[in-house]
Amino acid sequence: MDEMQAARERHSVRKYTTEPLSEEHIKALNEAIAQVNSEAGLNARLVTDEPKGFGNLILKTIGFRNCVNYIAMIGPNDDSLNEKCGYYGERLVLLAQSLGLRTCWALLCSKKQVEVGEGERFSIGISVGYGEDDGFQHKDKPVEEIADLTDAPEWFRKGIECVMLAPSGRNKQPISFSQKDGKVSVHYKIGNLTRIDCGIAKYHFELGAGKDNFEWASE
Ligand SMILES: Cc1cc2nc3c(=O)[nH]c(=O)nc-3n(C[C@H](O)[C@H](O)[C@H](O)COP(=O)(O)O)c2cc1C
Incomplete structure:
Protein backbone atom coordinates (compact mmCIF):
# COMPACT_ATOMS: atom_id res chain seq x y z
CA MET A 1 0.00 0.00 0.00
CA TYR A 130 -4.18 -4.56 15.75
CA GLY A 131 -7.44 -2.64 15.72
CA GLU A 132 -10.78 -3.95 16.96
CA ASP A 133 -12.13 -1.69 14.20
CA ASP A 134 -10.80 0.65 11.52
CA GLY A 135 -12.00 3.90 13.13
CA PHE A 136 -14.23 6.32 11.27
CA GLN A 137 -13.95 9.35 9.04
CA HIS A 138 -13.63 12.56 11.07
CA LYS A 139 -15.85 15.57 10.38
CA ASP A 140 -14.10 18.18 8.27
CA LYS A 141 -14.01 21.93 8.64
CA PRO A 142 -15.16 23.74 5.49
CA VAL A 143 -12.11 23.66 3.20
CA GLU A 144 -12.29 27.48 2.81
CA GLU A 145 -11.18 27.74 6.44
CA ILE A 146 -8.03 25.77 5.60
CA ALA A 147 -7.05 27.39 2.30
CA ASP A 148 -8.27 29.62 -0.51
CA LEU A 149 -8.43 27.31 -3.51
CA THR A 150 -9.65 29.96 -5.97
CA ASP A 151 -7.38 29.76 -9.04
CA ALA A 152 -4.96 27.63 -7.00
CA PRO A 153 -2.58 25.31 -8.89
CA GLU A 154 -3.41 21.60 -8.99
CA TRP A 155 -0.54 20.64 -6.67
CA PHE A 156 -1.85 23.06 -4.00
CA ARG A 157 -5.36 21.57 -4.23
CA LYS A 158 -3.94 18.08 -3.88
CA GLY A 159 -1.85 19.15 -0.90
CA ILE A 160 -4.90 20.58 0.85
CA GLU A 161 -6.96 17.47 0.03
CA CYS A 162 -4.35 15.40 1.84
CA VAL A 163 -4.19 17.86 4.77
CA MET A 164 -7.95 17.35 5.25
CA LEU A 165 -7.25 13.65 5.91
CA ALA A 166 -4.73 14.37 8.66
CA PRO A 167 -5.31 13.70 12.35
CA SER A 168 -5.35 16.77 14.60
CA GLY A 169 -5.72 17.35 18.33
CA ARG A 170 -9.44 17.34 19.21
CA ASN A 171 -10.05 17.31 15.45
CA LYS A 172 -9.64 21.09 15.37
CA GLN A 173 -7.83 21.14 12.01
CA PRO A 174 -6.14 24.34 13.20
CA ILE A 175 -3.54 24.80 10.44
CA SER A 176 -4.34 26.90 7.38
CA PHE A 177 -2.25 27.25 4.25
CA SER A 178 -1.64 29.93 1.62
CA GLN A 179 0.50 29.99 -1.51
CA LYS A 180 2.15 32.56 -3.72
CA ASP A 181 4.64 32.03 -6.55
CA GLY A 182 5.28 28.41 -5.58
CA LYS A 183 5.92 29.24 -1.92
CA VAL A 184 3.60 27.83 0.72
CA SER A 185 3.01 29.35 4.16
CA VAL A 186 1.29 27.84 7.17
CA HIS A 187 -0.80 29.84 9.63
CA TYR A 188 -1.89 28.88 13.13
CA LYS A 189 -2.18 30.11 16.68
CA ILE A 190 0.97 29.05 18.49
CA GLY A 191 0.53 26.39 21.17
CA ASN A 192 2.23 23.09 21.98
CA LEU A 193 -0.55 20.98 20.52
CA THR A 194 -0.81 23.10 17.38
CA ARG A 195 2.91 22.75 16.73
CA ILE A 196 2.44 18.96 16.66
CA ASP A 197 -0.62 19.45 14.43
CA CYS A 198 1.49 21.71 12.21
CA GLY A 199 4.14 19.01 11.70
CA ILE A 200 1.45 16.45 10.86
CA ALA A 201 -0.34 18.81 8.46
CA LYS A 202 2.93 19.71 6.71
CA TYR A 203 3.72 16.02 6.23
CA HIS A 204 0.31 15.51 4.64
CA PHE A 205 0.66 18.62 2.48
CA GLU A 206 3.99 17.41 1.06
CA LEU A 207 2.53 13.97 0.43
CA GLY A 208 -0.44 15.36 -1.50
CA ALA A 209 1.28 18.24 -3.32
CA GLY A 210 4.56 16.50 -4.13
CA LYS A 211 7.69 17.97 -2.53
CA ASP A 212 9.16 18.97 -5.91
CA ASN A 213 6.25 21.25 -6.78
CA PHE A 214 6.72 23.93 -4.13
CA GLU A 215 8.92 25.37 -1.40
CA TRP A 216 8.01 26.19 2.18
CA ALA A 217 8.10 29.94 2.79
CA SER A 218 10.36 30.81 5.70
CA GLU A 219 8.25 31.33 8.84
C1 LIG B 1 -1.53 16.11 18.47
C2 LIG B 1 -2.70 15.18 18.70
C3 LIG B 1 -3.08 14.83 19.99
C4 LIG B 1 -4.14 13.95 20.19
N1 LIG B 1 -4.46 13.57 21.47
C5 LIG B 1 -5.48 12.69 21.67
C6 LIG B 1 -5.78 12.24 22.99
O1 LIG B 1 -5.13 12.62 23.99
N2 LIG B 1 -6.80 11.35 23.13
C7 LIG B 1 -7.51 10.89 22.05
O2 LIG B 1 -8.43 10.08 22.23
N3 LIG B 1 -7.24 11.29 20.78
C8 LIG B 1 -6.24 12.17 20.57
N4 LIG B 1 -5.92 12.56 19.29
C9 LIG B 1 -6.66 12.02 18.14
C10 LIG B 1 -7.64 13.05 17.57
O3 LIG B 1 -8.77 13.16 18.41
C11 LIG B 1 -8.04 12.63 16.14
O4 LIG B 1 -6.89 12.68 15.33
C12 LIG B 1 -9.10 13.53 15.56
O5 LIG B 1 -10.32 13.39 16.24
C13 LIG B 1 -9.34 13.23 14.07
O6 LIG B 1 -9.76 11.91 13.89
P1 LIG B 1 -8.94 10.88 12.98
O7 LIG B 1 -7.57 10.78 13.56
O8 LIG B 1 -9.73 9.61 13.07
O9 LIG B 1 -8.90 11.43 11.58
C14 LIG B 1 -4.86 13.43 19.07
C15 LIG B 1 -4.46 13.78 17.78
C16 LIG B 1 -3.38 14.64 17.59
C17 LIG B 1 -2.95 14.96 16.19
Whole structure:
Protein backbone atom coordinates (compact mmCIF):
# COMPACT_ATOMS: atom_id res chain seq x y z
CA MET A 1 0.00 0.00 0.00
CA ASP A 2 1.41 3.42 -0.87
CA GLU A 3 1.47 6.30 1.61
CA MET A 4 -1.38 8.16 -0.08
CA GLN A 5 -3.69 5.18 0.24
CA ALA A 6 -2.61 4.77 3.86
CA ALA A 7 -3.49 8.46 4.46
CA ARG A 8 -6.95 7.89 2.94
CA GLU A 9 -7.63 4.77 5.00
CA ARG A 10 -6.16 5.96 8.31
CA HIS A 11 -8.46 6.90 11.18
CA SER A 12 -7.69 7.03 14.88
CA VAL A 13 -8.30 3.64 16.49
CA ARG A 14 -8.49 3.40 20.28
CA LYS A 15 -9.57 -0.22 20.78
CA TYR A 16 -7.12 -3.03 20.08
CA THR A 17 -7.19 -6.81 20.14
CA THR A 18 -4.98 -8.58 22.68
CA GLU A 19 -2.78 -10.05 19.93
CA PRO A 20 0.88 -9.15 20.58
CA LEU A 21 2.72 -7.27 17.83
CA SER A 22 4.37 -9.75 15.47
CA GLU A 23 8.18 -9.90 15.29
CA GLU A 24 7.94 -8.78 11.68
CA HIS A 25 5.94 -5.66 12.59
CA ILE A 26 8.22 -4.83 15.52
CA LYS A 27 11.22 -5.07 13.20
CA ALA A 28 9.62 -2.86 10.52
CA LEU A 29 8.61 -0.22 13.06
CA ASN A 30 12.00 -0.24 14.77
CA GLU A 31 13.79 0.19 11.44
CA ALA A 32 11.56 3.13 10.48
CA ILE A 33 12.00 4.70 13.93
CA ALA A 34 15.80 4.37 13.66
CA GLN A 35 15.65 6.09 10.26
CA VAL A 36 13.50 8.93 11.62
CA ASN A 37 15.81 9.35 14.62
CA SER A 38 18.88 9.63 12.44
CA GLU A 39 17.23 12.06 9.98
CA ALA A 40 15.62 14.32 12.55
CA GLY A 41 17.89 13.99 15.58
CA LEU A 42 15.06 12.47 17.62
CA ASN A 43 15.17 9.65 20.15
CA ALA A 44 11.76 8.09 19.44
CA ARG A 45 11.20 4.57 20.72
CA LEU A 46 8.77 1.70 20.27
CA VAL A 47 7.47 0.55 23.65
CA THR A 48 5.84 -2.89 23.64
CA ASP A 49 3.74 -4.79 26.16
CA GLU A 50 3.55 -1.83 28.56
CA PRO A 51 -0.04 -1.30 29.78
CA LYS A 52 0.37 1.84 31.90
CA GLY A 53 1.16 4.48 29.27
CA PHE A 54 -2.25 4.23 27.62
CA GLY A 55 -4.03 2.57 30.56
CA ASN A 56 -4.75 5.69 32.60
CA LEU A 57 -8.29 6.56 33.63
CA ILE A 58 -8.63 9.51 31.26
CA LEU A 59 -7.73 7.44 28.21
CA LYS A 60 -9.93 4.55 29.38
CA THR A 61 -12.82 6.99 29.74
CA ILE A 62 -12.18 8.29 26.22
CA GLY A 63 -12.42 4.68 25.01
CA PHE A 64 -8.86 3.29 24.77
CA ARG A 65 -8.81 -0.50 25.29
CA ASN A 66 -5.98 -3.07 25.28
CA CYS A 67 -3.41 -0.51 24.26
CA VAL A 68 -0.03 -1.88 25.37
CA ASN A 69 2.21 -0.81 22.49
CA TYR A 70 3.09 2.73 21.57
CA ILE A 71 5.67 4.94 19.95
CA ALA A 72 7.13 7.44 22.41
CA MET A 73 8.06 10.57 20.45
CA ILE A 74 11.10 11.86 22.32
CA GLY A 75 13.81 14.32 21.41
CA PRO A 76 15.91 17.30 22.47
CA ASN A 77 13.73 19.70 24.43
CA ASP A 78 13.85 22.74 22.17
CA ASP A 79 11.30 24.86 20.30
CA SER A 80 11.38 22.64 17.23
CA LEU A 81 10.60 19.37 19.06
CA ASN A 82 6.81 19.31 18.79
CA GLU A 83 6.68 20.14 15.09
CA LYS A 84 9.36 17.54 14.36
CA CYS A 85 7.48 14.93 16.40
CA GLY A 86 4.32 15.71 14.42
CA TYR A 87 6.04 15.52 11.04
CA TYR A 88 8.09 12.37 11.64
CA GLY A 89 5.48 10.72 13.85
CA GLU A 90 2.95 10.96 11.02
CA ARG A 91 5.42 9.23 8.72
CA LEU A 92 5.47 6.36 11.26
CA VAL A 93 1.67 6.42 11.56
CA LEU A 94 1.24 6.00 7.80
CA LEU A 95 3.81 3.22 7.71
CA ALA A 96 1.97 1.43 10.54
CA GLN A 97 -1.33 1.84 8.66
CA SER A 98 0.19 0.34 5.52
CA LEU A 99 1.43 -2.65 7.56
CA GLY A 100 -2.14 -3.34 8.72
CA LEU A 101 -1.65 -1.77 12.15
CA ARG A 102 -3.89 0.92 13.62
CA THR A 103 -2.82 3.99 15.59
CA CYS A 104 -3.95 6.97 17.62
CA TRP A 105 -1.97 10.04 18.65
CA ALA A 106 -2.45 10.83 22.34
CA LEU A 107 -1.17 13.82 24.20
CA LEU A 108 -2.86 12.47 27.32
CA CYS A 109 -0.85 9.25 27.58
CA SER A 110 1.12 8.80 30.77
CA LYS A 111 4.79 9.46 30.14
CA LYS A 112 6.34 8.17 33.37
CA GLN A 113 7.06 4.65 32.14
CA VAL A 114 9.65 5.69 29.59
CA GLU A 115 13.12 6.86 30.51
CA VAL A 116 14.04 10.18 28.99
CA GLY A 117 17.63 11.41 28.72
CA GLU A 118 18.92 14.68 30.09
CA GLY A 119 17.84 17.62 27.95
CA GLU A 120 15.16 15.51 26.27
CA ARG A 121 11.36 15.57 26.43
CA PHE A 122 8.68 12.98 25.72
CA SER A 123 6.44 15.08 23.48
CA ILE A 124 3.57 12.74 22.60
CA GLY A 125 2.66 9.06 22.31
CA ILE A 126 1.19 7.16 19.38
CA SER A 127 -0.66 3.96 20.22
CA VAL A 128 -0.11 1.08 17.82
CA GLY A 129 -1.64 -2.37 17.52
CA TYR A 130 -4.18 -4.56 15.75
CA GLY A 131 -7.44 -2.64 15.72
CA GLU A 132 -10.78 -3.95 16.96
CA ASP A 133 -12.13 -1.69 14.20
CA ASP A 134 -10.80 0.65 11.52
CA GLY A 135 -12.00 3.90 13.13
CA PHE A 136 -14.23 6.32 11.27
CA GLN A 137 -13.95 9.35 9.04
CA HIS A 138 -13.63 12.56 11.07
CA LYS A 139 -15.85 15.57 10.38
CA ASP A 140 -14.10 18.18 8.27
CA LYS A 141 -14.01 21.93 8.64
CA PRO A 142 -15.16 23.74 5.49
CA VAL A 143 -12.11 23.66 3.20
CA GLU A 144 -12.29 27.48 2.81
CA GLU A 145 -11.18 27.74 6.44
CA ILE A 146 -8.03 25.77 5.60
CA ALA A 147 -7.05 27.39 2.30
CA ASP A 148 -8.27 29.62 -0.51
CA LEU A 149 -8.43 27.31 -3.51
CA THR A 150 -9.65 29.96 -5.97
CA ASP A 151 -7.38 29.76 -9.04
CA ALA A 152 -4.96 27.63 -7.00
CA PRO A 153 -2.58 25.31 -8.89
CA GLU A 154 -3.41 21.60 -8.99
CA TRP A 155 -0.54 20.64 -6.67
CA PHE A 156 -1.85 23.06 -4.00
CA ARG A 157 -5.36 21.57 -4.23
CA LYS A 158 -3.94 18.08 -3.88
CA GLY A 159 -1.85 19.15 -0.90
CA ILE A 160 -4.90 20.58 0.85
CA GLU A 161 -6.96 17.47 0.03
CA CYS A 162 -4.35 15.40 1.84
CA VAL A 163 -4.19 17.86 4.77
CA MET A 164 -7.95 17.35 5.25
CA LEU A 165 -7.25 13.65 5.91
CA ALA A 166 -4.73 14.37 8.66
CA PRO A 167 -5.31 13.70 12.35
CA SER A 168 -5.35 16.77 14.60
CA GLY A 169 -5.72 17.35 18.33
CA ARG A 170 -9.44 17.34 19.21
CA ASN A 171 -10.05 17.31 15.45
CA LYS A 172 -9.64 21.09 15.37
CA GLN A 173 -7.83 21.14 12.01
CA PRO A 174 -6.14 24.34 13.20
CA ILE A 175 -3.54 24.80 10.44
CA SER A 176 -4.34 26.90 7.38
CA PHE A 177 -2.25 27.25 4.25
CA SER A 178 -1.64 29.93 1.62
CA GLN A 179 0.50 29.99 -1.51
CA LYS A 180 2.15 32.56 -3.72
CA ASP A 181 4.64 32.03 -6.55
CA GLY A 182 5.28 28.41 -5.58
CA LYS A 183 5.92 29.24 -1.92
CA VAL A 184 3.60 27.83 0.72
CA SER A 185 3.01 29.35 4.16
CA VAL A 186 1.29 27.84 7.17
CA HIS A 187 -0.80 29.84 9.63
CA TYR A 188 -1.89 28.88 13.13
CA LYS A 189 -2.18 30.11 16.68
CA ILE A 190 0.97 29.05 18.49
CA GLY A 191 0.53 26.39 21.17
CA ASN A 192 2.23 23.09 21.98
CA LEU A 193 -0.55 20.98 20.52
CA THR A 194 -0.81 23.10 17.38
CA ARG A 195 2.91 22.75 16.73
CA ILE A 196 2.44 18.96 16.66
CA ASP A 197 -0.62 19.45 14.43
CA CYS A 198 1.49 21.71 12.21
CA GLY A 199 4.14 19.01 11.70
CA ILE A 200 1.45 16.45 10.86
CA ALA A 201 -0.34 18.81 8.46
CA LYS A 202 2.93 19.71 6.71
CA TYR A 203 3.72 16.02 6.23
CA HIS A 204 0.31 15.51 4.64
CA PHE A 205 0.66 18.62 2.48
CA GLU A 206 3.99 17.41 1.06
CA LEU A 207 2.53 13.97 0.43
CA GLY A 208 -0.44 15.36 -1.50
CA ALA A 209 1.28 18.24 -3.32
CA GLY A 210 4.56 16.50 -4.13
CA LYS A 211 7.69 17.97 -2.53
CA ASP A 212 9.16 18.97 -5.91
CA ASN A 213 6.25 21.25 -6.78
CA PHE A 214 6.72 23.93 -4.13
CA GLU A 215 8.92 25.37 -1.40
CA TRP A 216 8.01 26.19 2.18
CA ALA A 217 8.10 29.94 2.79
CA SER A 218 10.36 30.81 5.70
CA GLU A 219 8.25 31.33 8.84
C1 LIG B 1 -1.53 16.11 18.47
C2 LIG B 1 -2.70 15.18 18.70
C3 LIG B 1 -3.08 14.83 19.99
C4 LIG B 1 -4.14 13.95 20.19
N1 LIG B 1 -4.46 13.57 21.47
C5 LIG B 1 -5.48 12.69 21.67
C6 LIG B 1 -5.78 12.24 22.99
O1 LIG B 1 -5.13 12.62 23.99
N2 LIG B 1 -6.80 11.35 23.13
C7 LIG B 1 -7.51 10.89 22.05
O2 LIG B 1 -8.43 10.08 22.23
N3 LIG B 1 -7.24 11.29 20.78
C8 LIG B 1 -6.24 12.17 20.57
N4 LIG B 1 -5.92 12.56 19.29
C9 LIG B 1 -6.66 12.02 18.14
C10 LIG B 1 -7.64 13.05 17.57
O3 LIG B 1 -8.77 13.16 18.41
C11 LIG B 1 -8.04 12.63 16.14
O4 LIG B 1 -6.89 12.68 15.33
C12 LIG B 1 -9.10 13.53 15.56
O5 LIG B 1 -10.32 13.39 16.24
C13 LIG B 1 -9.34 13.23 14.07
O6 LIG B 1 -9.76 11.91 13.89
P1 LIG B 1 -8.94 10.88 12.98
O7 LIG B 1 -7.57 10.78 13.56
O8 LIG B 1 -9.73 9.61 13.07
O9 LIG B 1 -8.90 11.43 11.58
C14 LIG B 1 -4.86 13.43 19.07
C15 LIG B 1 -4.46 13.78 17.78
C16 LIG B 1 -3.38 14.64 17.59
C17 LIG B 1 -2.95 14.96 16.19
